[in-house]
Every structure is written in structure tokens, then in C-alpha cells.
Amino acid sequence: MSDSDRNKQQDTALLASTAHPQVRDILNDGGLVGTQLGEAMIRVIDVQLKLHAEQDRRYREMVDERDEDIALPVTQPGSEDGQDNVLPTEGGDVQHAPTLFAHAAARVAIELGRASKAEARKIAKRVPLVDSLAFKSAIVNLFVRLPYSVFSQALRYASTAGASQTKDTEGVAGSDGTAATIDEWIIRNEKYMRARLILDQHFDGDSTMSQAEEADVDPSISQLGIDQSESHWKQFMVGLERDATSVFSFGSDTKASSNSTIRIERPDKVELPGLLLLDHHRKDAIEINTLSAFHSRFESMTFGALKGLDWSNVLVAGGIALAALTSITDEEAKTSESSDIDLYLWGLTVDQANDKLQEIEKVFVSNLPLDNGTGKPVKYAVLRNSQTITFIPQRYPYRRVQVVLKLCPNPMSILLNFDLDQVAIGYTGDEVWMLPRASRALVTGYTTFTMDLIHGSFLAPRKATQDGRVFKYAQRGYGLRFLPSYIAALPTVSLKQKTTTEADVPEESLPRDELHVTLREERARVAWWLAQQNAMFKLPFSERIQISMVSVDSRTAISGEVAERSSLSGWQLFVRHVALWEYAQLGYFILNQDRESWVEEAYGEDPLAYQDGPEFRWDADFSLEQLEEAVKSASKLEESKLDCGLNALGVLPDRSYHYRTPKKEFDELVRVDTEKWVNERIPLKRSILASSLREAFLEPLVTMVHLPKNLRAHLESRMQGSPSRFADVTKPGAPCHQNVANWVDAEAAAVIRSDSELVLSYWIYGPDPKRKQEVQGGETGDTVIAPHWQLVSREKDEVYEIVHAFRRAHRDLCIEAGLRNRSVRRQVSRRLVRPTERSERDAFRRWACMRAQEYTGWYGDTEEWAMLRAPRSAVFRRFELTNEEVMGLEDEVIQLDWDEDDEDDDSQAAQPDSYQPPQTVQEWIAGPYTGPQSDNWKLWYRQRIPPAELLPALVAGTSAINREDN
Numbered sequence: 001m002s003d004s005d006r007n008k009q010q011d012t013a014l015l016a017s018t019a020h021p022q023v024r025d026i027l028n029d030g031g032l033v034g035t036q037l038g039e040a041m042i043r044v045i046d047v048q049l050k051l052h053a054e055q056d057r058r059y060r061e062m063v064d065e066r067d068e069d070i071a072l073p074v075t076q077p078g079s080e081d082g083q084d085n086v087l088p089t090e091g092g093d094v095q096h097a098p099t100l101f102a103h104a105a106a107r108v109a110i111e112l113g114r115a116s117k118a119e120a121r122k123i124a125k126r127v128p129l130v131d132s133l134a135f136k137s138a139i140v141n142l143f144v145r146l147p148y149s150v151f152s153q154a155l156r157y158a159s160t161a162g163a164s165q166t167k168d169t170e171g172v173a174g175s176d177g178t179a180a181t182i183d184e185w186i187i188r189n190e191k192y193m194r195a196r197l198i199l200d201q202h203f204d205g206d207s208t209m210s211q212a213e214e215a216d217v218d219p220s221i222s223q224l225g226i227d228q229s230e231s232h233w234k235q236f237m238v239g240l241e242r243d244a245t246s247v248f249s250f251g252s253d254t255k256a257s258s259n260s261t262i263r264i265e266r267p268d269k270v271e272l273p274g275l276l277l278l279d280h281h282r283k284d285a286i287e288i289n290t291l292s293a294f295h296s297r298f299e300s301m302t303f304g305a306l307k308g309l310d311w312s313n314v315l316v317a318g319g320i321a322l323a324a325l326t327s328i329t330d331e332e333a334k335t336s337e338s339s340d341i342d343l344y345l346w347g348l349t350v351d352q353a354n355d356k357l358q359e360i361e362k363v364f365v366s367n368l369p370l371d372n373g374t375g376k377p378v379k380y381a382v383l384r385n386s387q388t389i390t391f392i393p394q395r396y397p398y399r400r401v402q403v404v405l406k407l408c409p410n411p412m413s414i415l416l417n418f419d420l421d422q423v424a425i426g427y428t429g430d431e432v433w434m435l436p437r438a439s440r441a442l443v444t445g446y447t448t449f450t451m452d453l454i455h456g457s458f459l460a461p462r463k464a465t466q467d468g469r470v471f472k473y474a475q476r477g478y479g480l481r482f483l484p485s486y487i488a489a490l491p492t493v494s495l496k497q498k499t500t501t502e503a504d505v506p507e508e509s510l511p512r513d514e515l516h517v518t519l520r521e522e523r524a525r526v527a528w529w530l531a532q533q534n535a536m537f538k539l540p541f542s543e544r545i546q547i548s549m550v551s552v553d554s555r556t557a558i559s560g561e562v563a564e565r566s567s568l569s570g571w572q573l574f575v576r577h578v579a580l581w582e583y584a585q586l587g588y589f590i591l592n593q594d595r596e597s598w599v600e601e602a603y604g605e606d607p608l609a610y611q612d613g614p615e616f617r618w619d620a621d622f623s624l625e626q627l628e629e630a631v632k633s634a635s636k637l638e639e640s641k642l643d644c645g646l647n648a649l650g651v652l653p654d655r656s657y658h659y660r661t662p663k664k665e666f667d668e669l670v671r672v673d674t675e676k677w678v679n680e681r682i683p684l685k686r687s688i689l690a691s692s693l694r695e696a697f698l699e700p701l702v703t704m705v706h707l708p709k710n711l712r713a714h715l716e717s718r719m720q721g722s723p724s725r726f727a728d729v730t731k732p733g734a735p736c737h738q739n740v741a742n743w744v745d746a747e748a749a750a751v752i753r754s755d756s757e758l759v760l761s762y763w764i765y766g767p768d769p770k771r772k773q774e775v776q777g778g779e780t781g782d783t784v785i786a787p788h789w790q791l792v793s794r795e796k797d798e799v800y801e802i803v804h805a806f807r808r809a810h811r812d813l814c815i816e817a818g819l820r821n822r823s824v825r826r827q828v829s830r831r832l833v834r835p836t837e838r839s840e841r842d843a844f845r846r847w848a849c850m851r852a853q854e855y856t857g858w859y860g861d862t863e864e865w866a867m868l869r870a871p872r873s874a875v876f877r878r879f880e881l882t883n884e885e886v887m888g889l890e891d892e893v894i895q896l897d898w899d900e901d902d903e904d905d906d907s908q909a910a911q912p913d914s915y916q917p918p919q920t921v922q923e924w925i926a927g928p929y930t931g932p933q934s935d936n937w938k939l940w941y942r943q944r945i946p947p948a949e950l951l952p953a954l955v956a957g958t959s960a961i962n963r964e965d966n
Helices: 003-014 021-027 034-064 100-113 117-126 133-142 148-160 182-199 211-215 240-247 291-301 319-326 330-336 350-366 411-416 436-444 467-475 514-531 534-538 571-586 599-603 624-648 663-677 709-718 746-757 794-809 817-831 840-849 863-869 872-876 883-893 921-926 948-954 958-965
Strands: 171-173 179-181 261-265 275-277 285-289 314-317 341-346 380-384 388-393 401-408 425-427 432-434 446-448 479-482 688-690 701-708 724-728 758-765
Touching: 003 817, 021 034, 021 817, 034 182, 034 701, 034 709, 034 746, 034 794, 034 817, 100 117, 100 133, 100 148, 117 148, 133 148, 148 182, 148 240, 179 182, 182 411, 182 436, 182 446, 240 291, 240 432, 240 436, 275 514, 285 291, 285 319, 291 319, 291 330, 314 319, 314 411, 319 330, 319 341, 319 425, 341 350, 341 411, 350 380, 350 388, 350 401, 380 624, 401 411, 411 425, 411 432, 432 436, 436 446, 467 479, 467 571, 514 571, 514 840, 514 863, 514 872, 534 958, 571 840, 624 688, 624 701, 701 709, 701 794, 709 724, 709 758, 709 794, 746 758, 746 817, 794 817, 921 948, 921 958, 948 958
Parallel strands: 341 401, 446 479
Antiparallel strands: 171 179, 261 285, 275 479, 314 341, 314 425, 380 388, 380 688, 388 401, 425 432, 701 758, 724 758
């Protein structure tokens, strides 16, 4: 491979696979610098806007097509060329239009879905085929446009032919011979729900649907009063008060239910086909609050922070809504003490939303608790950044109220963006609304996996999750489930390959798909890795060292993918962390729950976090003074980055090059060059902390951004009429690129000089920072409260994403220009949402089969790192490796001194391990490859952790046990 081909391959790997192929084609050119880079970004914006228009057209077609089936995405063929394009079905795979029987079945299903038990019995007598497999197949496989509450009740009544409610059958044989599950139906139904949003969304420049289109209505759902005049979002959501009896199966045990709670008997795990993970804390049954009980619980959990609010066009969503729904006792409610109250506004114009912000502040202030010392309300602050506005009380645990600056058409569009199924729940003041997948998660105790959890985005239809959130909710009782249709999409591992360390388990009895094989591999790998920590068992459990998730990540390499270095970047790395978490739940060690213990936090480069606020802890030690200091520190850090940038570009003298110059002389050099080359400084503030909402808008948000001149001019033309604008940091003629050393070759010199085609700018959002606004008597009539609301203008959203990409990539101008430009391209590919559909099948196969990317640098030669880097075959064969194979493994992944006395014959295979699990702690301590040795290991690849059943006896530590024995 030539150098140019190799560089092109590396550049392609830098780009996220989530970007549209047209965007990737533009960004693939590794020679993009300066003006050319700016031109490429202008083309990218145009492509994105055209793709959004194309997707809108497809959504309208999906809403219009009455007879077209909506396929399960993972079953649709993909292009398999890395472009993730969805291919049309061919031949026998084509979906046929519903028959007259199917149409009739849909009408009967709607009758059942709206019927009482007595009415359902009458329908079953009138239509004997209700309890037939063909009827249920028609409902499940052909009609995904029904509201979930109608579908759920119809299927339950059909399954029992009008008898009492039972736990629903999970699978119904489809007309194509496959198993169609309720959860697959929900995925397909959500695809239709998302398409229906087009009926309510009117972005700037969008066209409305024609009368001809509006007239073409599915005759089955028209029975429910659903047409194309709007999305009819309430019909497709699950309402707690309205739909509880339709959606939640109460089982036979009704004694535990009451007027204030609903008991949900969950299906047994064996009734949920697929791969189930992270379910150690899942309950067999749960209780949720009725609507009246929810009102009371929400009021007590939020300390009445929203009492008196006009709930019109307001939705509280996310963790606090789930907690208020599922917290039956005060003790349960305490687990969510630190949760924000996340507010979303919907169905409003920008001006109306700005007015609503002020109303929310008034309500928040009116409900602040009284200070016991002064008898007056406690103080509060307003924290403003580009994504949220947060009202923060002086004291914990009173709730923070955070308004997310996304203006959505309805609550359904808000909840569709939520990552984990169980948190897609919202409260409108009069009803608790949830997506079908959220109500289903309450029933099953699992989030159903789709690639949106990995590749979603803040501005995409559904955002990606974070590894910390997955494990947090696992701790709260919600696992993760991979459906059989996803598993069936994967390649299988040959029976010739060993895929277990258990000698008495036949290979043919084990699942051979990549999900299951890699799961067994990483569980075995982590057990092997933990065995090297066996010395910790000398100590009592409470005194053992805490192990962090980041300890087993093997320093993954930087990639262009959205998940980047997160454990969710690939199945192997994710399930390695799952295995570590599982061992912690069994009681082998204490898991470090600090935020920094996660891979994403420890090693993430350019994280796609949209929370631009300062880092602070919301706990009993919180104070507004600490928050103020955190905001100031964040601003100082921004200023220091700008100073470093001015030094790097040669605008101001760099102290490191003038270290011999006396301080007074150096300060004079700085003063002269500042006066000569630098415009009046504008304070950099990515966050603003103020005592009120109006004060928070007295000054603008300002950040530094380094943009190609042609791109900045283009963006300015697109942002006309917006409070957002740019200003030059430096004066005309100022130095604008790093020094070009004599030894630098011509190509590298050209890249360095390309910075002269960029302009160092202030990116300003808000009032003119040069116009001082004084607050007199608490009144500031000329202050305009006008944040940037996302999802109002697609054009502005795309523009802002481009600017954010440059801001992050060029935040350190000391880095050489070539690396910064590569980072820009990577950032843009990750931040820009692919508007059109991508192949779920191709993306999932690539993610599931991806091996953990390794950092190429040196980080120490130890047995522990050898285990994390060892190939699959070594993990599964470690109890039967020959010395020669072990030494070869060491040569490959580590460099260790080998003790020739460890085995008598290097050429002979080690005897198959005849290990028998120890029955007592004493047996485990005395074992040759088990006990808590602390010196150098012999046969480090043979070590074992104690069986889980011995852990209770090891709580006090082996040292205490030895003392007792003596």
C-alpha cells in the first residue's frame, strides 16, 4: 500500500460511520486546509439541508402509504460497503400488501382495543377467528400504525379469546415463518410515530402538506379519529390514567394493588427471548403510582418547585418523571434526590417560549423555601449556557429546574429523543405520558437495544446513551435486552473454535453468534484479570481497593465514531465492562462509582457533551459561592486558551521563548504587541451565572473560534437576523500562523501557513458586549431574553454544529495545523446528524464484531495488560496452553522474564486442568492457582478467582481466617 493510500485510509477511519456518505466523501480529503476546508464545510451544510428535505419527503410517503409495510430495520438488507445504505427488498423478501382479511382483522383489533372485558367476549363470540393464529399474525406483522394501547389490549384479548388477562405471549409466528415479538412491533411502530411528526413540524422554509395528501387516510386508523391534519400524538402515546388497564398486565395477584398503586407482574426471563444483560437488580414485580398518587409523589419529590405553574405547553421529562412514577415509598424517592427537574417547551413560537421562560422563573422564585434564620426565601441563581437555562436554589436537596433549549412541536417528539426506554416518560401537569417502549420497559424491566443507543445524537430523532447511564439504571433495576432478530443478523463462530473455559460444557450446546461468544470471552477474561487481584481477599471487604471501570479498557484508541472511547464504542469493550460490573454485584470487590472512573470521562477526546456548564457537585456540600467560583474558573480557562493561541500564532510574544528577558521588558513587549495587533478583548464566557433571568441576558455568551475566512463570511450570511455574530480578535495585518522552522519541508510548511486563511474570532450570542447595561432598581426594560432555541431552524442548527466543531477542534492553537484540521473533519462527521435512514443491520454487525481498538503507545508490561490484549483463543485455552504458547503470547503482548522452573518441559502441552471448585475457603486458600498470593506469580495464566458461593465467608478477609485457624 502506498503512503497516499495509507493516509487516505487513515483519514477515512477518522470519520464517523454515522455521517451520510455524501458528507464523508467531502470530508475524506486529507488535504483539506484553509480556504479549501472552508469550501468543504459550505458544501456539507448544503448537502445536509438537501438530505433533510429528502427525509421529510420520505416521512410524508410513509404516512401516506396505507398498505406499505414498515419493516423492522435490522431485517432490511444493507449495502455492506461501509456506506450503511438501506437496500430495497427483492424477490421473496418483498412485503405484500395486506389482504382483505388483514384489513378486516385491523378493524376487529381496533374494536377489541377499545372494548371492555364484557364487550371483548361478545366480539370473540361474533368473530370466532379472534383467537386464531392468523388473526394475531395479522395484527403483529401487518399493522404497526395502530396506537400501542389499542394493539396491546387487542392482542391480549385475542390471546385469551376474552378470558382473564394473562402474561402475554412474546412471540407469534409471522406469515413469513419468523418470530414476531411485541418489542419488534414497538420498534416498527415508533418508526411510524416519528414519521407522523412531519404533520406537526414546520421548520423555517418548510412547505405544508397539500389537501390531496391530507385526504388519503388509512381507513383502519380513521376509526380512531386519526387523520393527516396533525400527528395526533396523544393517540400514539400511552397515558397513565387513560391506558393503564390496556397496557399493564396486573396478573392474578391483585391484593398488592390499591387505589394508589398499580402492580405489574413481570414476565419470567425465559419468556423474554434474546440476550438479557445487567439484570441483577431487576424485580419480578413492581408497583407504579396511579395518576393521583403520582401528583402527590411529584409534589413531594420536587418540594413544590412548580406549584402554581400554568402547565400549558410544558413537559417535565426524564429521570424525575420515572422516579415519581415508580417511587412508592419515601425511601425509594431518596434514590433520586439529586435529579434535576428537566423542563421542555412545546408547541410555542420563539417569542411565546421566551415569555414562558420568564413565567417559569416567577413560579420557581415564588416556591423557594424560607431560610430558617432570616424568614426570607433562600437565594437562587440562574446558570445559562448555549443548551440549557437552569434555576438553582441556594441549598441542596431542593430541586434545580433546568429548561432544555429545544423547541419541539409536541411531547411525543420530545420523548422520542430519549435514550433509554424507561426514561421516555413525561408529565404535562394533568397526565403522565410515555412512549410505548417506556411502558414496555416497566413491564419487562429491560431497555431494548437498537443502534440509536450507540449512534444517536442530541439533535437526532433519538440521542445516544452514555455508559454511565446504562450502568446507573442497571443498578436501579433496568437491564438491557438484545432481540433475537438482532442476534440472527450476526455471523456465527465455527464449532472448531473453542468458546468456553469450562471443560465439561460441550461446544455444540452453546450459542455461536458473536454476541454470545464475545460475552463468554469477556466474562472469562475479566475473571482471569480479577484473579491477579486475589491478594485483595486478604483484607476485609470494606477495606479492599476500589476497582474502576477504566481499569479494564486497555487504553482504547481514538476513533471517529460518536461513542469514541466510551465502552459503548464496540460490543467487546462494552461487554468487558458488563462483566466487571457483574462481578462487583456478586461481591468480589467494590466498584468505584465516581464519574472519572468511566472510560469516556478518563480518556475521551473532544467529547460530544452538550452541557457546556462548569463542573460542580450537587450534593449536601453545594453552595452558590462554589458554583460562582466554578463558573469563573471555567471562564479563566477559556481566556488562558485564547492567550496561548495568540502566542502560538505569533501575535503576542511567548514567555517560553523569552525566558531570559527580564519581566519588565517582557511585559512591555506584550503591551506593545497587544496595542498593535489585538482588538479590545471581549470576556470569554461559555456559561453565565446571574441572580435572575434578566441579569443572565445582560451580557452575551462568548467563545473563541478559529474559522476559515470564506466559511465565516458564508455563516454570517446565513445567520442574518440572529443574535449570533462574529468579531475579530486581532487587527488587520496581525501574524496569523505558527512559525515555520527552517527544517520543515515544503508540504508541511504549506499546511502551517494555511492558518493565514483562517480568522481568529469571537463567537458572540446575545447583546453587544461593548454596550454596558446597568441595572437600576432591579428593572432592565431594554434587556431582551432571547436564547437560541434549537429545532426551530434547520439551517441555523446545521450552522451552529459546524461552528461548535471548529470551536472544539481549534481550542488549542498550539497544536499543529494539520492535526487541528483532521480533528475538525472528525468533529463535523460526528456532530452532523445523518438525516436519511441508515442500515441498522450493517451498523449493528460492524459494532457487534468490532474488536476493542488498542492504544499503540506503551503503558507498561504486566500480566494484567497481557490478559486484556490477549486474543480470544488464548482466553478460552488458557488452562491448556503449552509453555511455548504462553511464551509466545508474552512476546506478543508483553515482555516478561520467564522462569524456566515453572514447568519441566516447555515443549509439552500443559495437562488439561483437572480443577475442581473448592468447597471451603481453606481449600481455596491452599490451592496452587487460587489463593491470595501477593508475590510473583507462577503460571499466571492458570489463576482463578474464588467461587461466588464462598464470598460470604471471605468478607472478613483471609488474614482473619488464618488467625482464627491458628
